[in-house]
Amino acid sequence: MIQLQNIRKSYGSHEVLKGIDLTVNKGDVVVILGPSGSGKTTLLRCVNFLERPSDGQVTISGFTVDCKQPGKQNVLKLRRKTAMVFQHYNLFKHKTALENVMEGLVVAQKLPKEEAKQKSLDVLEKVGLSDKIHHYPSQLSGGQQQRVGIARALALSPEVILFDEPTSALDPELVGEVLAVIKKIAREGVTMIVVTHEMGFAREVANHIVFMDGGVIVEEGPPDEIFSNPKEERTKQFVRRITPEWSYVI
Amino acid sequence: MTIDIPFIITCFFEIVTALPLTLVITVIPLIIGFGIGVVTALMRIYKVRFLHRIADFYVSFLRGTPVVLHVLIIYFALPLLIAKLSDQFGWGIDTASIPILVFVLTAFSLTAGAYMSEIIRSGILSVNQGQVEAAYAVGMSTRQALWRIVLPQAIGGILPNLCNLFIGFLHTSTFAFTVSQMELLGKANVVASVNLKFLEAFIAAALIYWGMTIIAERITAFLEKRVTAYNRGGIA
Amino acid sequence: MGKAFDPALIFEFLPKLLAYLPVTLFILVAALFFGLWLALLIALPRLYKVPVLSQLAAIYVSFIRGTPVLIQLFLVFYGLPAFLQLFHLDVSRANPLFFVIATYSLSSAAFFSETIRAAVNSVDRGQIEAAYAAGLTGRQAFVRIVLPQAGMIAFPNFANSVIGFLKDTSLAFSIGVMDMMGRGQTLISATAHALEVYIGLAIIYYLVVIVLEKGFVRAERRLQRHERKWASA
Numbered sequence: 001m002i003q004l005q006n007i008r009k010s011y012g013s014h015e016v017l018k019g020i021d022l023t024v025n026k027g028d029v030v031v032i033l034g035p036s037g038s039g040k041t042t043l044l045r046c047v048n049f050l051e052r053p054s055d056g057q058v059t060i061s062g063f064t065v066d067c068k069q070p071g072k073q074n075v076l077k078l079r080r081k082t083a084m085v086f087q088h089y090n091l092f093k094h095k096t097a098l099e100n101v102m103e104g105l106v107v108a109q110k111l112p113k114e115e116a117k118q119k120s121l122d123v124l125e126k127v128g129l130s131d132k133i134h135h136y137p138s139q140l141s142g143g144q145q146q147r148v149g150i151a152r153a154l155a156l157s158p159e160v161i162l163f164d165e166p167t168s169a170l171d172p173e174l175v176g177e178v179l180a181v182i183k184k185i186a187r188e189g190v191t192m193i194v195v196t197h198e199m200g201f202a203r204e205v206a207n208h209i210v211f212m213d214g215g216v217i218v219e220e221g222p223p224d225e226i227f228s229n230p231k232e233e234r235t236k237q238f239v240r241r242i243t244p245e246w247s248y249v250i
Numbered sequence: 251m252t253i254d255i256p257f258i259i260t261c262f263f264e265i266v267t268a269l270p271l272t273l274v275i276t277v278i279p280l281i282i283g284f285g286i287g288v289v290t291a292l293m294r295i296y297k298v299r300f301l302h303r304i305a306d307f308y309v310s311f312l313r314g315t316p317v318v319l320h321v322l323i324i325y326f327a328l329p330l331l332i333a334k335l336s337d338q339f340g341w342g343i344d345t346a347s348i349p350i351l352v353f354v355l356t357a358f359s360l361t362a363g364a365y366m367s368e369i370i371r372s373g374i375l376s377v378n379q380g381q382v383e384a385a386y387a388v389g390m391s392t393r394q395a396l397w398r399i400v401l402p403q404a405i406g407g408i409l410p411n412l413c414n415l416f417i418g419f420l421h422t423s424t425f426a427f428t429v430s431q432m433e434l435l436g437k438a439n440v441v442a443s444v445n446l447k448f449l450e451a452f453i454a455a456a457l458i459y460w461g462m463t464i465i466a467e468r469i470t471a472f473l474e475k476r477v478t479a480y481n482r483g484g485i486a
Numbered sequence: 487m488g489k490a491f492d493p494a495l496i497f498e499f500l501p502k503l504l505a506y507l508p509v510t511l512f513i514l515v516a517a518l519f520f521g522l523w524l525a526l527l528i529a530l531p532r533l534y535k536v537p538v539l540s541q542l543a544a545i546y547v548s549f550i551r552g553t554p555v556l557i558q559l560f561l562v563f564y565g566l567p568a569f570l571q572l573f574h575l576d577v578s579r580a581n582p583l584f585f586v587i588a589t590y591s592l593s594s595a596a597f598f599s600e601t602i603r604a605a606v607n608s609v610d611r612g613q614i615e616a617a618y619a620a621g622l623t624g625r626q627a628f629v630r631i632v633l634p635q636a637g638m639i640a641f642p643n644f645a646n647s648v649i650g651f652l653k654d655t656s657l658a659f660s661i662g663v664m665d666m667m668g669r670g671q672t673l674i675s676a677t678a679h680a681l682e683v684y685i686g687l688a689i690i691y692y693l694v695v696i697v698l699e700k701g702f703v704r705a706e707r708r709l710q711r712h713e714r715k716w717a718s719a
Contacts, residue, residue: 050383072392080389090384094402094480104388107398136480156388252568314649314695315688316656323688326681330491421554428660435556448564456553456561463552 001025002160002191007046007056007067009039016042017053018215024160024208027189031202031223034212035238040195043212044162047193048082049075061159080108083153087165089145091137097124097148098133101155109156123151127181143174147181154185161185163194203227211235254450261441261454268437269458275423275433278355280416283362284370288401290363291371305367312364318425324357325350325429354426362419369411373404406478413470417463434458495682496689499673503686506669507694509583513655513665516587518648521594528599533606543599550596555589555654562589563661586658590651597647605640606632638709645702649695656691666690 002024009017016039024030032040045051046067047058053067060081065074083104091100098120105116124133127147137145146166153161166182167175179201186192186205196202202209202223209226211219211234219232230236290305292298312320329345336343377400385395405412424435432440434455442451528546531539550558563585567578577584609632617627659667670683677683 048387050386076389076391079386082387084384084387086380086384086387088380090378090380090387092381092384092399093378094406103398104390107394108389138480152388162387310696311688311692314692314699316653316691318656319684319688319691323681323684326684327491330681417551421556424554424556427556435554438557448560449568452557452560452564456549456557459554459557460549460552464548 001059001061002047002193003057003059004043004047005057005059007043007058008054009042009046009051010054016215017046019056020215020217022210022217022220024191024193026159026191028208029186029192029194029206030208030210031194031196031206032210032212033196033199033202033226033238034218038212039215040212041164044164044193044195047160047162048079048084050084080156081159082162083156083158083160084162084164085146085149085153085166087169089137089142089149089169091145091148091152093137096134096136097129097140097151100137100148101152104152104156120151120155123155124148126154126185127151128177141174142170143177146170146178150178150181150185154190160191160193163192163196165195165197167196167198199227211238213238253453254447257445257447258450258454258457261438261447261451262457264441265434265437265451265454266458268432268434269462271431272420272423272433275351275354275358275426275431276416276419279358279362280366280419282355282359283364283366286359286363287366287368287370290367291374292396294367294371295374309364309367312361313368317358317361317422318428320361321354321357321425321429324360325353328353328356350429350431354429354431358419358422358426361422362415365415365418369408369415370404373408373411374400376407377403406480409474409477410470413466417466420462420466421459491681492679493682495677495679496686499670499679499683499686500690502673503666503669503683503690506664506666507690509663509665510652510655510667513583513586513590513658513663514648514652517590517594517651517655520587520591521598524591524595525598525602528595529602529606532599532603547596547599550593551600555593556657556660558593559586559589559657559661562592582658582661582663585661586655586663590655593654594647594651598644601640601643601647602636605636605643608639609635641702641706641709645698645706648702649698652694652698653691656687 002022004020004022007017007020007022008015020043022030022043032043034040042051046053046056049058049065049070052070056067058065058067058078060078063077063081065071065078091097092103095103098117101120101124102113102116105111105119106113109116111119121130121133124130127150129144129147129151132140132144132148135144137148140148150161150166163182167178170178175198179198182192182194183201183205194202194206206223209220209223210217211226211230211232213234219226219230219235226235227239230239290309293302293305294309296302329348332343332348333345335341336345381399381403382395385399390398423433426433427436427439430436438451438455441454442448445451528543530536532543534540563582566585566588567576567580570577613631613635614627617631618624622630655665656667658665659671662668666687670687673683674680
């Protein structure tokens with residue numbers, strides 16, 4: 001279980017997150033929605049301390065880090081319970097697909113090389129890239145790179161995978177293959193927090209929607225409720241603007 | 251104008267015997283300088299308290315002064331310093347017994363460190379921040395991220411600069427001649443004065459340096475292709 | 487070995503050395519002046535791919551970049567008189583300053599020609615097309631449009647080379663020029679305090695380099711002021 005308590009984040013005098021509380025249960029697929037600048041990506045990056053929150057507490061399966069005095073070792077321990085999929089993939093440029101997936105297993109989790117390799121091959125197969133394991137990122141399409149990114153996260157067997165707008169840097173025709181992979185692993189019961197603009201995906205895959213605006217959670221609940229019957233005015237406006245069809249078709 | 255062309259060839263073979271010493275004076279400082287460069291670059295990037303100011307000054311001062319002065323200052327200062335320390339702690343070192351080569355290598359290493367520091371710093375800063383974030387996200391510590399992700403990528407990016415530095419130091423090694431080292435230039439000078447044929451001797455020396463430079467450029471071009479193979483795209 | 491190290495002597499030597507700073511700066515400025523014109527002459531055949539001339543220019547540049555400046559200095563010192571004798575010019579008794587300026591002109595020309603070439607090649611092709619479209623001749627397009635833009639691109643590189651050559655002038659003493667280093671040598675012969683002299687020289691060179699760097703940064707900002715206006719608009 002993941003618990004965020006009173007997470008605050010300021011840049012100078014500008015407060016981006018104004019005290020966020022959020023609980024994510026094991027196996028949940030939580031999708032965070034909101035207009036740009038609402039703080040949703042910042043919140044996601046606070047979970048693994050890529051952004052250091054100014055205040056609050058992050059708890060992942062019983063291990064709590066206080067944001068006021070996190071301490072290097074605690075942050076490292078927390079990060080090893082999570083994994084992240086980035087908007088711009090951020091694959092290690094000087095390593096092949098296979099080496100990218102193995103890196104965390106060998107270096108951070110200290111798995112024996114053979115075991116790490118087997119595990120990596122398994123997840124790469126799961127994302128449909130068994131034939132590309134020796135390719136460098138520069139030799140892969142955006143969609144393939146992002147699937148390696150997902151494999152890299154999945155291989156770590158984390159408590160939760162954090163997805164930061166995983167499809168928004170992709171060409172429209174490549175979005176589908178990546179969403180299909182995320183859907184597939186969501187069905188296998190992997191806990192995930194997803195920041196995305198893909199409404200169809202949110203509606204279909206999420207079991208909990210969080211709507212953020214101006215650094216606060218405006219409303220949260222099951223997808224049906226949020227999309228069909230939003231209570232807050234800001235949610236209504238947002239949902240009206242982007243549904244029924246939010247797509248890349250030009 | 252009389253140039254004794256056959257004598258240039260004679261000179262060439264005589265002078266080239268000093269090539270190993272020139273290479274020692276070129277390569278060893280670059281290796282030691284690389285270590286100094288990494289350490290000082292990290293101090294400057296992470297703004298290590300107090301130390302980063304010293305590193306800043308070290309880099310700026312050595313890059314801002316002629317290398318020939320580094321050689322001369324170390325040549326005169328280091329023996330004084332060693333003698334003083336030796337007296338104080340009773341090591342009993344006779345500074346006259348230390349080979350001059352040690353002072354030359356010390357001076358060039360310090361010089362190389364300053365130039366390396368600047369190159370390595372720019373290389374590290376050019377690595378995309380996303381690479382570091384991804385390293386953290388898979389659970390690496392800062393040190394692991396640095397050694398496994400940032401530095402390997404930085405080296406690929408700065409390889410052309412490192413080659414230029416090698417060529418620069420190949421040429422800089424001639425300054426060792428001011429403290430009477432028998433490297434290529436020193437040797438050329440001896441051959442020239444013994445035979446009283448200065449122009450021929452220096453032409454021969456120039457050809458050796460020119461050839462070495464061209465070889466170094468070729469090797470770099472080859473290495474560059476290999477090291478940054480991951481950036482080339484296409485199918486492996 | 488000299489006498490005991492005396493830091494106070496450094497300050498005593500500084501004014502004596504500084505008196506010869508003008509000689510050092512004169513070498514630098516004269517060499518840069520001739521070097522830049524020569525550089526343009528070397529760069530043009532390569533830019534316009536003139537047969538034979540461009541190959542000769544390439545070999546010249548490769549040779550200068552491939553040899554230490556100290557060797558170049560000796561080559562000119564011993565080679566130039568022999569060469570000029572062919573034309574019945576006797577320069578064997580000329581002031582060594584002449585050879586130093588000749589060497590650094592020839593040397594800087596090679597480096598600057600590379601800088602010029604790279605900068606001209608990096609000027610956007612569209613700029614030249616626009617110049618032609620506006621009815622400028624080839625020469626007008628080069629002089630009025632390409633060169634000013636190339637100059638701006640080349641400036642940081644140029645500034646670095648100037649600082650490099652300032653430091654290299656410290657080698658002139660090896661053929662007997664009375665610049666700061668040369669004066670330093672005479673001070674050492676007179677006092678046997680080599681270390682103090684060299685430290686004094688290092689301080690002076692360092693300060694001059696810092697002043698030059700500051701000046702170049704300012705000049706660069708001025709040169710690029712119209713670009714910055716675009717950026718902030």
